[in-house]
Amino acid sequence: MNTPQKSGIRVGVRIPPCDRVDRLATTARRAEELGFDQVWFPDSQLLWRDVFTVLTAAALATERIGLGSAVTNLATRHPAVVASAARSVAELAPGRFTLGLGVGNSSVGPIGMRQSTGAELRDGLATLRALFAGEEWDFNGVRSRLRDPDPNVPIHMAASGPRNLRLAGEIADGVILLSGVSRNTLASATARVREGAEAAGRTAAAIPLTVSAFCAVTDDIEAEARLLKPICASIAQNGGAPFLTLAGIELDVPARVEGVYPDLVHAEDWDAAVEICSAWVSDAAVLRFAQEFCLFGTAQEIAERLTALHADGVTDVFLQHVGSYDPPTELIESVGSEVLPALRPEAGR
Numbered sequence: 001m002n003t004p005q006k007s008g009i010r011v012g013v014r015i016p017p018c019d020r021v022d023r024l025a026t027t028a029r030r031a032e033e034l035g036f037d038q039v040w041f042p043d044s045q046l047l048w049r050d051v052f053t054v055l056t057a058a059a060l061a062t063e064r065i066g067l068g069s070a071v072t073n074l075a076t077r078h079p080a081v082v083a084s085a086a087r088s089v090a091e092l093a094p095g096r097f098t099l100g101l102g103v104g105n106s107s108v109g110p111i112g113m114r115q116s117t118g119a120e121l122r123d124g125l126a127t128l129r130a131l132f133a134g135e136e137w138d139f140n141g142v143r144s145r146l147r148d149p150d151p152n153v154p155i156h157m158a159a160s161g162p163r164n165l166r167l168a169g170e171i172a173d174g175v176i177l178l179s180g181v182s183r184n185t186l187a188s189a190t191a192r193v194r195e196g197a198e199a200a201g202r203t204a205a206a207i208p209l210t211v212s213a214f215c216a217v218t219d220d221i222e223a224e225a226r227l228l229k230p231i232c233a234s235i236a237q238n239g240g241a242p243f244l245t246l247a248g249i250e251l252d253v254p255a256r257v258e259g260v261y262p263d264l265v266h267a268e269d270w271d272a273a274v275e276i277c278s279a280w281v282s283d284a285a286v287l288r289f290a291q292e293f294c295l296f297g298t299a300q301e302i303a304e305r306l307t308a309l310h311a312d313g314v315t316d317v318f319l320q321h322v323g324s325y326d327p328p329t330e331l332i333e334s335v336g337s338e339v340l341p342a343l344r345p346e347a348g349r
Contacts, residue, residue, distance in 0.1 A: 012040055018326060024041075029062050067096050086150075161239065182243070184246040213293070214321070229273075268325065299339045
């Protein structure tokens with residue numbers, strides 16, 4: 001992708017495909033104008049527009065910025081379909097596209113499918129690599145290949161649990177860490193990635209590490225943090241309680257929360273989800289979550305934390321706003337006008 005900022009860390013932004021494709025392409029172009037290094041689009045077929053359609057429009061609307069899926073999956077999409085779609089975007093944005101893959105999450109849940117297993121991800125990545133290289137692959141006894149392949153599409157794997165973190169370190173070209181920016185959880189996650197890389201005889205330091213983090217440029221962290229209650233509750237609900245405990249956050253959230261559609265992270269009525277989750281997540285707990293796991297604070301504070309992340313081995317970060325059904329316009333403007341200049345002050349001289 002593109003040249004890192006002077007701080008050494010590449011800064012991206014996550015844009016949910018929540019609007020008309022042409023408008024999303026304009027949002028991506030604005031991120032490019034403000035100096036972001038990457039834009040990442042998630043994939044969830046019932047929640048948003050088709051991710052590869054959006055990536056195609058963004059590729060045509062931009063010239064420099066990196067483009068990525070964060071993330072698509074090999075459960076609702078057959079590996080051959082993903083290979084064709086990824087190749088199609090990559091040829092429109094040479095050297096700018098990253099194929100991010102995960103277990104499925106919000107793509108599979110709403111249609112009653114299960115997430116991909118580690119073995120399925122391993123096999124799927126092998127299939128993609130072969131197809132990208134123009135090699136034949138055995139599909140249930142039928143050997144086929146991808147015409148006009150592109151062997152240079154990097155495959156990054158999103159992971160949070162220890163087994164998938166090790167798998168990502170073993171087989172992926174890069175790893176997307178879903179643990180936030182807490183130094184304790186990052187140290188644990190990167191250690192698992194390193195174990196996988198070393199087991200495969202790879203150099204762990206050469207594997208790009210992208211961290212996803214909720215972000216808000218604000219002087220009032222307490223007020224902004226309250227909006228994170230559904231996120232915090234979802235982490236506790238889905239096996240992340242040990243990570244929260246490392247930061248001194250003790251939560252007991254029931255396995256099923258009524259009154260939120262389709263799930264806590266993607267709630268359509270965010271204000272209602274915040275109120276519902278207040279039963280288990282106190283204001284004090286979510287403030288601690290924002291301070292430890294997220295990038296909430298002044299522009300200078302966020303810039304300093306980004307620089308510290310790079311010192312800890314993180315190569316990339318993509319920033320998220322709270323909510324799934326509006327573009328992160330305010331986040332793009334505030335980070336682009338205040339945080340990015342603080343990361344590279346010499347650029348304005």
